[in-house]
Amino acid sequence: MELGLSGLASGFDWRSFIDQLMEVERAPQKALRNEQTRIQERNNAYRSLQTELQVLQNRLRDLLNPDLYAARRTAVGDANLLKAEAGTAAAPGLYTIEILQRATAARWVGVANVGAALSPSGDVSSLTLANAPFATAVTAGTFTVNGKQVSVETTDTLQDVFDKIAAATGGQVTAGYDAVSDRIILTSSSEIVLGSASDTSNFLQVARLYNNGTSTVASAGALGAVRLDATLAHANFATPVTDGGSGAGEFRINGVSITYNATTDTLATVLERINQSSAGVYATYDALSDRIVLTNKSTGDIGIALEDVTGNFLAAAGLTGGSLQRGQNLLFRVNGGDTLTSTSNTISAASSGIAGLTLTALGEGTTTVTVERDTDPVKQAIQRFLEAYNKVQALLDDYTSSTTDANGVVRAGVLAGESDANEIASRLRNLVYQQVSGFAPVADHLADLGITTSGEDNKLRLSDEAALDNLLRNDPGAVQRLLTDESRGVAVRLQAYLERLVGDDGTLIRKQTTLARQSSDIDAQIREMERLVQANRQRMIEAFTAMEQAQARINQQLQYLLRTFGQGS
Known part of the structure; x- marks a missing residue:
């Protein structure tokens, strides 16, 4: 705790004097803080530059993806008959597809009227409408x-x-x-x-x-029906549902076990349990016919296997006595060849023999499918690359250039005079826009793709889209080679340079680490300087406090002498 009141005895405001001296002592700290601010600004600038360079890296990865240049597009003569998708393995060409028969799903149709009659006799004087087991509830x-x-x-x-x-x-x-x-x-x-x-x-x-x-x-048909929302034991089945007496009823559909409890589960619950299982069927209740229908989730001529294990649910539900309505396989021809078969309405390479081409039959009839190279993804990838490249160069230009405000004051960019930043801008320009030796003149320079520079800045522009479209259409391999050749490709060399810049141990990463360390070192220096300032301040306070105490004693003695001699006179 600091002792003494400034100037109480001496009349001198020494605390203000000390504070002013301390501010003078802190001048080096302020200089260091200013230097630290400049370091942090540079580090933030390099961090922003790193982010944009990494975006540019991603755009280059897109350009280097071989699938980009193998993209295909399809055109279907009658879109109501077919939907077509072509992968990179699809050979360009014209295919005639004839759909003879679409695939349908098999259905297991249960016996009708599995519900008991409305009443066991003609006496319905005690059967209320609310409790009558109609297929649909009666409304008032x-x-x-x-x-x-x-x-x-x-x-x-x-x-x-x-x-x-x-x-x-x-x-x-x-x-x-x-x-x-x-x-x-x-x-x-x-x-x-x-x-x-x-x-x-x-x-x-x-x-x-x-x-x-x-x-x-x-009535047009029997009226008694199974009640979906009642427990199985009270759902009005003509044949009562049992679960073996222990609540552990079980049946299998396509080998998948479904369990039920006759006293707690409703028919709606069991049907939903079937639908959510891996049995591969949809279970529905047809209220008008009072029957349960199982429909394969997959199309094609495939059966449905049923088995009661414990209890009699399938038998009581009329399913074991039902019949299979067989599904149809897809029948089709390719280029007038033999009739081919698929269990689904999707035609893959496995069923058609056409690599990379997937067709979906939407109707029956004959149409054509054209497969051709899709150059749009390449063009879009090039445009995205140019956008990312130009953003990097614009950022570098902003950070390294100087501006003059309305008052004529020149303000230097945060990285002005930084050789690293200037080197990045120059190196990027050279890697991207220099001619590649050893390639055919048709495409050995980005200018052959219609990409130019104004000569006034480092940015690139797709100034001649027609040139790029023409080359992609007539010689896409030349475009791919210029960009992706493993030793001389523009994108390959640029990607290698960026990896050295912003890879895990890139020079730009190390630069930021160095700047962060410098900023941290300044914090340590300032802490040590402030420790010395506070120590000096404390010594001065103690000295002035001692002075105040001594002055106070002198003042007390003086007052005593004045009082003593004053009385004697």
Whole structure:
């Protein structure tokens, strides 16, 4: 803790005096801080330059990729029949493709009407609409019979509905339920007319009652259906589902095991479990036919294998008694040759013998597929390379040049006078734009690709796109050789130089490391200088504090003498 109040005894503000002296002592520190700021600015500039050089490296990697020059594009005569994709291995040419038959998926169609009837007898006086196992739930509202509205609630029993029909029509139309056929039957002495545009209940549709121009209308099919949202044990299967009694039911589809619990799992749950498995089929429930259908996820004439292991789910669901609707294989011809086969609608080299060409059949018929070189990716890669190269040169120009403001003050760039930065700009220009010896004159210089420089800066421009397009079209190999020849290619030599610059131990990386170390060394120097400043400050404070204490004692003695001699007189 510092002792003493500045000037209390002496009247001299020595603390301000010390602070001023310390500021003078800190002058070398300020000079070092300014130097450190310049070092950090240079380091940041080199870091930004490194980033752009690495972008340029990536663009060069694109140019050096052999697949770039082997790119293919396709044209299909009738896009409604085929979709075509060509890889680098595809040979340019014209192919005639005839699709004779598209591939379809096989289906295993379960037995219809696997659900139990609505009621075991014709007595439906206790069967409410809400609990009746229709394929679709009945909604409350009104429906029309012979022009008379019948109002129903889901709490009504089926017999209540029959009674309401008779009451609404004055007994002209009567209704009943036949448990044997599982149908509702309407009878009258004259033609029955059902429905109107103002109906709000779906009862007639759920009961499958449709006009037929006669005096008797029966449901178009059996009405009892399996309930998707009820547990398997209470889902209204005609044959009750069992799981072996332990809740560990199991069946296999295409050898893949599916488990179920009859008392906790619903039919919807089991169907979803099948769909999410690796069995390779989609399982759906057809409510109108009251049957379960399995459809192969893959097309082609391939079967579906079913096996109950524990319990009887497949049997109760009508699947073991179902039948296979075979799928179709894709049949096609290439250039009028023999009929070829594929189990899918995708034609690959394995099924067509055409390397690198993948076709997808969208319809049946004959069309052509043209495969040709795709020069657009090369042109785009060259343009991206030029953009990255120019950005590097623009950054170097900005960092190394000097500017004069409106007041005539010249401001040097952060890397002005840096030989490393100037060397990079010069070296890049020479590597990119010098003529390559030993190549055919058709393409031994970037100028042959329509790439020029203005002579006023280091930037490159694609000033003649027609020249590049012409060379890519007529002699793409010359373009590839100029850029990618393993010993003399422009992109190869430039990439090697960039690796020496910004690779793992590149000169630019080492430059930044050196600058960072210099900045860190300055921090250490400043800390040591500040330690000495603080030590000097403390010594001076202690000295002035001692002076204040001595002055205070002198003042006290003086006051004592004045009081003593003053009294004596």
